[in-house]
């Protein structure tokens with residue numbers, strides 16, 4: 001297992017380019033995955049709702065690259081990016097999104113509920129703030145059992161409205177639990193700007209518990225990764241939880257069907273954030289620092305695109321679960 | 333059955349429009365009525381049920397809240413006690429779980445515990461129903477939870493006409509009322525009078541007259557029962573369809589009388605059967621019509637599983653007209 005510390009050493013000794021190229025690959029994979037989701041949805045091949053992560057890739061990748069495969073995450077309704085960044089395979093993800101037997105949850109969960117113990121994914125959650133207890137509980141286990149695992153709780157700034165978040169943050173700080181609360185502030189709770197729903201300062205909420213709170217440019221994967229690494233290692237050493245606000249932007253609608261957005265945000269704003277695309281930003285930096293040529297990045301993208309197309313093909317061709325599956329896994 | 337009026341006095345509108353009209357009329361009539369919920373103002377809710385209300389009534393009365401169901405429901409309880417008539421919007425019925433303490437320990441108790449001194453005239457509007465491929469946390473029909481608790485009234489409209497008339501009554505009620513709307517029904521059209529009307533809570537509606545078997549169906553299941561009744565007609569079985577419209581107060585008399593007349597009954601409700609609405613309604617019929625029944629009362633509801641995402645699995649969990657047809661045929665000894 002390649003540890004975070006190994007990677008850090010590489011960066012420091014000048015071979016870090018490998019890590020940044022890996023992150024470029026991961027972010028591009030999420031972007032191209034979501035493009036396929038958009039396509040599947042608009043072609044009416046995907047049932048239900050799809051909440052795309054386009055524009056926010058640097059958060060999931062920057063944070064998850066600071067974790068070991070054994071570390072835990074919990075995710076949200078906008079969870080494809082978190083699941084992929086933690087190591088999920090696109091073909092089984094697509095299969096889940098289409099409700100197929102080969103999906104991570106045998107098709108029973110769908111887009112908003114991908115869970116996978118083999119990658120430490122405790123599950124995406126369709127209740128806003130619904131997974132905050134679960135993430136904190138995983139950290140509690142890790143501490144009680146002495147496993148040195150860390151749990152990351154991803155949530156949107158909309159979850160700041162839910163009381164349970166503050167209850168578990170208080171517990172985590174009291175009991176010094178290895179959990180990182182990662183608040184993805186993409187500015188909108190569905191169709192309402194967060195300033196209309198959120199009083200005061202976001203970080204100050206954590207600070208009030210005496211919990212270290214940081215804020216970072218969520219479009220800069222290198223910055224996200226640096227802070228996440230520091231907070232995760234601190235938690236792993238037993239020094240307790242932390243709160244990280246990643247300022248980012250969802251470039252698409254709340255869900256795929258949310259197309260006419262001008263009543264709640266301007267085209268100009270979308271354009272400005274589009275100019276701060278996290279993938280382009282890392283790509284430009286890689287080229288400038290001569291870690292990669294434009295052609296390498298382009299080839300990488302083409303290769304990932306082919307992988308995604310193959311993964312979609314697999315999922316489309318896959319079978320639905322048989323009718324006998326419907327009452328399996330219910331234990332009561 | 334609603335008096336079907338002439339063309340000049342009625343028109344066809346959707347279920348969503350009927351809900352919106354009821355709210356708009358009550359807000360015009362009574363300045364104490366305010367709407368609170370997530371994305372209710374400019375967005376008009378994700379289902380667009382409230383579109384246009386903020387334009388007429390402004391953001392002082394159509395109020396976007398944070399994603400704080402427990403908080404704004406509790407606030408509504410207090411506001412209702414002190415001079416307002418809040419209508420809170422809980423986007424998906426699954427999220428009522430977050431409001432349970434406010435509704436069950438606060439709203440439902442205040443009037444009784446205060447010896448009748450305080451009143452809580454509030455409405456909670458929310459949804460029920462599966463079949464939208466929304467998976468286990470966005471598909472439940474949890475109306476039985478509230479129906480269980482003394483102090484709460486529970487309304488389950490099944491047509492645009494009923495939705496409008498019942499919601500207006502709910503808003504005027506002096507007590508907390510929870511109003512469940514089937515997500516799949518928002519676009520369904522039906523006749524609604526131009527003239528103002530209200531429908532009392534606790535009065536069942538005979539949606540179809542029949543002689544051989546009684547279907548007691550709620551909300552999303554009323555259309556299913558009606559469709560099954562048409563299928564049964566073809567094999568010579570005449571089904572009566574009764575919609576209680578409110579699980580509490582409950583019009584026991586209409587249910588029992590119908591079952592006495594037909595001597596057979598099936599209760600159909602999209603909630604879970606165990607300890608659920610079908611259990612209560614079947615018990616009412618079994619007790620009230622025991623000596624007239626030719627067969628045990630049968631129940632149909634959601635399968636006892638969390639609602640799966642996968643379309644073929646999800647479809648298997650909700651009663652459909654074929655299932656009702658088959659159950660009825662069997663109950664009538666015609667298998």
Ligand SMILES: Cc1ncc(C[n+]2csc(CCOP(=O)(O)OP(=O)(O)O)c2C)c(N)n1
Pocket residue numbers: 077078126127128129155156157158159186188189190250254370399401423427430
């Ligand atoms: C408890 C609860 N209330 C309401 C919703 C409906 N809902 C789904 S996503 C969402 C907005 C979430 O905003 P945020 O947490 O900022 O996440 P984002 O969508 O921006 O990623 C809402 C209100 C829900 N899923 N759960």
